Amino acid sequence: MNNKDTIHMSINEFKENGYKVIDWIADYYENIESYPVLSTIKPGELRKSLPKNPPKDGENFNNILTDMDDKIIPGVTHWQSPNFFAYFPCNATGPAILGDLLSSGLGIQGMLWASSPACTELESHVLDWLVDMLHLPEKFKSDSFGGGVIQDTASSATLCALIAAREKISNGKINESGFDNSIRVYTSMEAHSSIEKAVKIAGIGSKNIRLIEVDQDFAMNPIKLREAINKDIKNRKIPAFVCATIGTTSSSAIDPLNEIGEICNEFGIWLHVDAAMAGSASICPEYRFIHDGIDYADSYCFNPHKFLLTNFDCSCLYVSDREALIKSLTINPEYLKTEVSQSDAVFDYRDWQVPLGRRFRALKLWSVIRYYGINGIQSHIRGHIKSAKFLSDLITEDNRFEVMAPTVLNLVCFRYRESNQFNKLLLNELNNSGELYLVHTKLNNKYTIRFSIGQTNTTKDHVLNAWKFILKKTEELERTMVK
Amino acid sequence: MNNKDTIHMSINEFKENGYKVIDWIADYYENIESYPVLSTIKPGELRKSLPKNPPKDGENFNNILTDMDDKIIPGVTHWQSPNFFAYFPCNATGPAILGDLLSSGLGIQGMLWASSPACTELESHVLDWLVDMLHLPEKFKSDSFGGGVIQDTASSATLCALIAAREKISNGKINESGFDNSIRVYTSMEAHSSIEKAVKIAGIGSKNIRLIEVDQDFAMNPIKLREAINKDIKNRKIPAFVCATIGTTSSSAIDPLNEIGEICNEFGIWLHVDAAMAGSASICPEYRFIHDGIDYADSYCFNPHKFLLTNFDCSCLYVSDREALIKSLTINPEYLKTEVSQSDAVFDYRDWQVPLGRRFRALKLWSVIRYYGINGIQSHIRGHIKSAKFLSDLITEDNRFEVMAPTVLNLVCFRYRESNQFNKLLLNELNNSGELYLVHTKLNNKYTIRFSIGQTNTTKDHVLNAWKFILKKTEELERTMVK
Numbered sequence: 001m002n003n004k005d006t007i008h009m010s011i012n013e014f015k016e017n018g019y020k021v022i023d024w025i026a027d028y029y030e031n032i033e034s035y036p037v038l039s040t041i042k043p044g045e046l047r048k049s050l051p052k053n054p055p056k057d058g059e060n061f062n063n064i065l066t067d068m069d070d071k072i073i074p075g076v077t078h079w080q081s082p083n084f085f086a087y088f089p090c091n092a093t094g095p096a097i098l099g100d101l102l103s104s105g106l107g108i109q110g111m112l113w114a115s116s117p118a119c120t121e122l123e124s125h126v127l128d129w130l131v132d133m134l135h136l137p138e139k140f141k142s143d144s145f146g147g148g149v150i151q152d153t154a155s156s157a158t159l160c161a162l163i164a165a166r167e168k169i170s171n172g173k174i175n176e177s178g179f180d181n182s183i184r185v186y187t188s189m190e191a192h193s194s195i196e197k198a199v200k201i202a203g204i205g206s207k208n209i210r211l212i213e214v215d216q217d218f219a220m221n222p223i224k225l226r227e228a229i230n231k232d233i234k235n236r237k238i239p240a241f242v243c244a245t246i247g248t249t250s251s252s253a254i255d256p257l258n259e260i261g262e263i264c265n266e267f268g269i270w271l272h273v274d275a276a277m278a279g280s281a282s283i284c285p286e287y288r289f290i291h292d293g294i295d296y297a298d299s300y301c302f303n304p305h306k307f308l309l310t311n312f313d314c315s316c317l318y319v320s321d322r323e324a325l326i327k328s329l330t331i332n333p334e335y336l337k338t339e340v341s342q343s344d345a346v347f348d349y350r351d352w353q354v355p356l357g358r359r360f361r362a363l364k365l366w367s368v369i370r371y372y373g374i375n376g377i378q379s380h381i382r383g384h385i386k387s388a389k390f391l392s393d394l395i396t397e398d399n400r401f402e403v404m405a406p407t408v409l410n411l412v413c414f415r416y417r418e419s420n421q422f423n424k425l426l427l428n429e430l431n432n433s434g435e436l437y438l439v440h441t442k443l444n445n446k447y448t449i450r451f452s453i454g455q456t457n458t459t460k461d462h463v464l465n466a467w468k469f470i471l472k473k474t475e476e477l478e479r480t481m482v483k
Numbered sequence: 484m485n486n487k488d489t490i491h492m493s494i495n496e497f498k499e500n501g502y503k504v505i506d507w508i509a510d511y512y513e514n515i516e517s518y519p520v521l522s523t524i525k526p527g528e529l530r531k532s533l534p535k536n537p538p539k540d541g542e543n544f545n546n547i548l549t550d551m552d553d554k555i556i557p558g559v560t561h562w563q564s565p566n567f568f569a570y571f572p573c574n575a576t577g578p579a580i581l582g583d584l585l586s587s588g589l590g591i592q593g594m595l596w597a598s599s600p601a602c603t604e605l606e607s608h609v610l611d612w613l614v615d616m617l618h619l620p621e622k623f624k625s626d627s628f629g630g631g632v633i634q635d636t637a638s639s640a641t642l643c644a645l646i647a648a649r650e651k652i653s654n655g656k657i658n659e660s661g662f663d664n665s666i667r668v669y670t671s672m673e674a675h676s677s678i679e680k681a682v683k684i685a686g687i688g689s690k691n692i693r694l695i696e697v698d699q700d701f702a703m704n705p706i707k708l709r710e711a712i713n714k715d716i717k718n719r720k721i722p723a724f725v726c727a728t729i730g731t732t733s734s735s736a737i738d739p740l741n742e743i744g745e746i747c748n749e750f751g752i753w754l755h756v757d758a759a760m761a762g763s764a765s766i767c768p769e770y771r772f773i774h775d776g777i778d779y780a781d782s783y784c785f786n787p788h789k790f791l792l793t794n795f796d797c798s799c800l801y802v803s804d805r806e807a808l809i810k811s812l813t814i815n816p817e818y819l820k821t822e823v824s825q826s827d828a829v830f831d832y833r834d835w836q837v838p839l840g841r842r843f844r845a846l847k848l849w850s851v852i853r854y855y856g857i858n859g860i861q862s863h864i865r866g867h868i869k870s871a872k873f874l875s876d877l878i879t880e881d882n883r884f885e886v887m888a889p890t891v892l893n894l895v896c897f898r899y900r901e902s903n904q905f906n907k908l909l910l911n912e913l914n915n916s917g918e919l920y921l922v923h924t925k926l927n928n929k930y931t932i933r934f935s936i937g938q939t940n941t942t943k944d945h946v947l948n949a950w951k952f953i954l955k956k957t958e959e960l961e962r963t964m965v966k
């Protein structure tokens with residue numbers, strides 16, 4: 001953008017359109033509760049409304065905003081609605097949106113320290129802050145042998161940790177020569193699907209993951225882990241990587257890190273901890289117990305884009321031995337060599353991730369931490385967990401329903417004490433109403449409704465109203481079923 | 484953001500701060516040429532200026548903007564300066580910044596069609612548009628057996644293509660059982676380092692890449708490719724993947740797709756085409772020759788965030804057989820199952836990429852295509868290529884310098900006809916001046932300066948002034964060396 005020619009948006013035009021977009025977003029949040037939470041469009045419907053061919057001549061930017069209202073909004077499932085209780089939240093907030101806007105405006109690319117030092121340094125700094133905020137081990141800080149880096153998602157963070165573990169145990173041999181196919185990976189039956197995806201991508205093979213049984217609370221059973229490891233060692237396999245979960249996707253179960261960590265320590269296995277959703281809760285002293293045993297971890301990941309008020313994408317990966325990570329991912333062609341990189345005085349984050357290029361994502365995280373402060377974030381997280389416990393109590397009091405897993409943090413898993421079919425119908429009715437959005441899982445092979453609380457603006461009232469609505473729909477369905 | 488409580492940014496406060504951020508960005512572009520292009524801070528300098536501890540209480544958003552000026556800007560290497568000629572460009576433009584802002588505002592997550600249909604449908608639609616705009620084969624369109632998807636970078640796109648090829652040739656066996664270590668990958672000696680990185684991540688092993696020799700123009704020599712394949716087959720290895728480059732990073736060399744494609748076809752090898760930088764040029768009929776032979780490609784990638792006026796990150800990956808890609812990356816846990824997904828009526832883009840979650844990146848691309856139209860983008864690209872040829876001619880006319888590779892598109896590679904040391908000193912002098920930013924490569928083992936033209940606001944005048952400045956610094960250095 002400049003003031004000199006006609007093809008590009010002039011600076012004044014940018015300002016004018018920029019204000020309009022800001023207003024558009026403000027209006028969106030003003031009206032967000034008036035939209036059906038789950039989009040009601042049919043497959044292909046949005047595409048049908050778009051011109052088949054791209055425009056030959058440029059259009060006025062206003063056309064985009066008109067189409068946002070007319071075409072895009074009907075196709076949006078509103079993750080920022082306070083009545084969005086599906087999946088896990090993907091928090092957007094004012095300071096995060098504006099921090100991200102600053103990043104888009106600067107338009108820098110932080111693959112190397114030298115390619116924009118501020119991008120790397122602010123990232124290391126804010127990630128060190130978060131070690132303190134979440135009471136994580138000092139070894140994850142950049143002034144130790146470890147350090148933190150922002151990834152797009154926990155899937156990518158897990159993949160990077162797995163590659164680092166794979167190379168550490170093979171002394172760099174797999175990177176160089178490929179596989180001898182003897183590596184084994186362990187995680188619980190309730191772990192996220194991204195572990196299996198990473199195992200596949202890394203060429204280890206999904207047959208070589210051991211999905212360890214869980215206890216009655218859906219947490220990994222460490223006795224079963226030890227058994228699996230011993231069995232593999234007997235078969236001359238190499239146990240390389242354990243992924244423990246703090247807050248599983250299905251039920252927010254917390255794997256016992258102390259027991260798992262001791263085993264990993266004994267056998268020299270890389271321990272990765274996936275706390276994508278739940279980790280943020282550790283900013284409150286009363287929820288720090290979720291990380292008991294975290295000292296054993298070689299790597300750790302949590303997503304500020306889930307529960308820490310920061311727009312997607314922002315997943316923080318920490319390692320205690322950054323050399324292991326860097327060695328496994330580094331490539332150093334001539335055109336990327338800089339003097340400062342070769343001096344070891346700086347981090348080049350391209351070697352901490354799959355992609356080469358990277359956005360200035362630390363800005364939005366920095367903006368959020370400063371705008372809210374530790375106190376503000378704590379109060380936000382406490383509010384949501386309190387709402388979840390409130391809901392869990394309401395459900396427990398109603399004999400027609402059962403709570404399917406402990407409500408440790410902000411996720412409530414429940415079902416109507418009836419057939420899977422009833423619960424499935426109920427969920428469909430609820431989601432088709434547009435009033436709220438929930439998704440299901442299976443726990444002990446029973447169809448279970450997940451009520452995940454975490455959208456920035458969700459209050460106790462939203463949760464209460466949602467519960468009343470669930471009761472209303474349940475009763476309607478009960479009447480139908482009786483007929 | 485809402486109007487009801489005190490912790491979050493209210494809607495009015497968002498508007499107020501939003502206008503300020505828009506103004507801040509406008510001022511940034513107004514003043515961008517006054518900053519040294521390459522940041523002059525020393526390692527650790529920015530961090531020293533930041534508080535050691537995160538704030539307990541929230542701060543006013545204005546503090547962020549103050550610190551942007553005082554602390555962040557000195558640490559920024561200005562990729563959006565029209566005097567940035569380093570690496571490859573990373574175009575930011577008004578419509579892209581605002582399209583991205585709309586995406587941040589909506590804050591949706593498009594992992595599944597159902598998780599926000601607009602995100603998936605707009606993406607498929609715009610990527611189909613681009614097939615037409617770039618004259619790519621129809622098989623890459625979503626209504627054929629292929630389709631396109633937005634990735635963060637070409638590195639990730641290459642990795643996905645490689646995994647798909649790996650699984651296709653092993654009939655899904657590697658995903659399941661891990662490696663037998665017999666797979667071979669081919670690319671040229673001048674290909675991007677991301678190929679080797681992908682090969683390592685995928686567990687194939689860097690020893691199993693054959694870096695094929697190049698011709699005098701740094702393009703892959705297909706005779707050598709055939710030789711390498713034949714040799715590997717003789718050794719009972721399995722040639723699985725060839726990556727051809729359209730526009731290498733060092734010198735913008737164009738690999739001969741027709742010859743390479745014929746070989747791949749003959750041996751049943753997956754052909755991936757990495758056109759990260761150069762692909763966009765194909766929007767102009769006169770540069771379409773770069774894609775001669777593209778019909779042979781199984782997958783293709785180019786980055787609108789390089790040369791197509793769209794903010795980082797936005798890399799488009801196309802495949803001709805989407806089932807191969809999806810099969811290699813799909814994971815389907817209970818909590819991600821939706822009825823519409825199981826009906827095959829829609830794309831779930833989580834199965835087309837490494838991460839699970841995804842931003843609504845199609846908005847910025849849509850915004851750019853509509854704002855500029857095909858004509859606008861063509862005129863932008865033509866201007867830059869014309870400037871590069873203009874510069875190349877100027878250099879050729881000066882006997883003290885030599886152009887090191889054909890100037891096919893927007894990259895000019897040159898050196899002073901002197902020692903590598905002289906060129907290195909010259910480059911350091913230039914970059915330390917703050918007037919412009921260039922990086923080097925090695926061609927035929929000679930230290931070569933790369934002059935990459937592509938920032939949105941770079942004009943012929945910027946190029947001419949840069950060249951005059953290079954001459955001035957050269958002459959200063961000549962005088963020093965004589966002493």
